[in-house]
Amino acid sequence: MHRWTDLAEVPTGFGPSVVTLGNFDGVHRGHHSVLTRMVTDARAAGARAVAVTFSPHPAQVHHPDTAPPLLTGDEDRLLLLERTGLDAVLMLTYTLDFARQTPEEFVSRYLVHALGARTVVVGRDVRFGWENAGDLTTMTELGAKYGFAVDVIEDLAAEPEPEAPLGRTPDEEHLSRVADPLHRRWSSTWVRELLTDGRVTEAASILGRPHRVRGVVVHGDARGRELGYPTANLSADAAGMVPADGVYAGWLRRLDLAPDAADAVLPAAISVGTNPTFDGVARRVEAYVLDRTDLDLYGEDVALEFVARLRATLRFDSIDELVATMHDDVARARELLVAAGGPPAGW
Missing domain, CATH: 2.40.30.30 (Riboflavin kinase-like)
Structure with a gap:
């Protein structure tokens, strides 16, 4: 897997590609499922699968006093992303200057001209560009303008477990039943909640490790x-x-x-x-x-x-x-x- 931290490192003429963007903190089972499917689709289309992510986490730049703790450091995040089969990860340094780009400037500069995006994979709640002005509608409009398709992924939810995971105490089992709804969306936030309570066995079921x-x-x-x-x-x-x-x-x-x-x-x-x-x-x-x-x-x-x-x-x-x-x-x-x-x- 190629690891790039700057546009200058991306080979000229790279593409066509299927691109997704996100923080991917923890690279949990939801992330992994989406990324591996994206890789399969890219291979079938003769394209390369690329993830665009950021370091530090945007919340650490905009709200350093209240930003949540990160589940993984950059090196582990890259290792986990590599396990999904991605061809490349573009890890961009996130600064206030970077954040001032308009949605179109970001899409044009990074996704279209640098990565040769033919498909952009996003969730329904995608936000990008200055003050998060870009959303799914914006991405779809930019796709029509620049010639890429937008593939919308739905939230993935955890299946209920057939039995209590190894090491769960009776109290933890009770907490699981009353606090965690069945089919809750896999998310980094959920993992943080569990780790805050010391419920590492349940966190592992969401992370996949x-x-x-x-x-x-x-x-x-x-x-x-x-x-x-x-x-x-x-x-x-x-x-x-x-x-x-x-x-x-x-x-x-x-x-x-x-x-x-x-x-x-x-x-x-x-x-x-x-x-x-x-x-x-x-x-x-x-x-x-x-x-x-x-x-x-x-x-x-x-x-x-x-x-x-x-x-x-x-x-x-x-x-x-x-x-x-x-x-x-x-x-x-x-x-x-x-x-x-x-x-x-x-x-």
């Missing part, structure tokens, strides 16, 4: 090592929305290693929170690799993949009580990960 947070392993307080459970601490600038505070079963994926290398993916108990037992303040994401005290992961790029929530963060009255609970967490994490049948394929 476990949610992950990616960052470099840095030095912490070494307190876990002193307690017999050394942890890999992620840097504060790790990419990916951090779920609710708590302890989770998951996988630690070492991205600097080949996917099939020994120890490339390791079972882990993941902790998110401030370590209240030790009066911590900073919120941290750290992982203990089950039954391993011999690993030196400092400086490595890793991804922590969340499979199931074990419990909320607790403040313990003694170190002995904390260690006993950690022992139980590790045992339960091991059981859940064995039952899961091993880690998902890497990407």
Whole structure:
């Protein structure tokens, strides 16, 4: 897949193409379904399939104080987009100057002249151009003017699950029944809601894979090592929305290693929170690799993949009580990960 960040990188005469545009945060199952269908249609028409997306997210530029947390960083977003079979992604730098383009300027410059669009795939709620003045009607009118068809995609909804996902507690099952309507539209917003509640198993059912947070392993307080459970601490600038505070079963994926290398993916108990037992303040994401005290992961790029929530963060009255609970967490994490049948394929 070609990755472009500027029009100058797009080959002269590129096209014909089938183009879609969006933020694709998380590249969830709804995104994946639309993009893979678009790729199939493009192949049948002898065209190339291209996604146009933006970095940073427009909300971070226009409303930085209230913009939602992103589910994935740019590198993971590109990797996930590549998995759909796209021929190219044009990731444009989003600035206030960029946003001042009229709808026609944007379509003409990027979709028509740069990418040679013959079909533009959009949702009914598409908005583009200065102050989001462009909508579906605008796109259709521009298509008639510039010679491209507009393919409108309908919202895709999740099917009800035949049984509770692995690791869901009775309380989580109750919340699922009362809070999530059947056939709700797949969306990044829905995933954020679930992660905010720590419901990572349900988030995975929408994403089509476990949610992950990616960052470099840095030095912490070494307190876990002193307690017999050394942890890999992620840097504060790790990419990916951090779920609710708590302890989770998951996988630690070492991205600097080949996917099939020994120890490339390791079972882990993941902790998110401030370590209240030790009066911590900073919120941290750290992982203990089950039954391993011999690993030196400092400086490595890793991804922590969340499979199931074990419990909320607790403040313990003694170190002995904390260690006993950690022992139980590790045992339960091991059981859940064995039952899961091993880690998902890497990407």
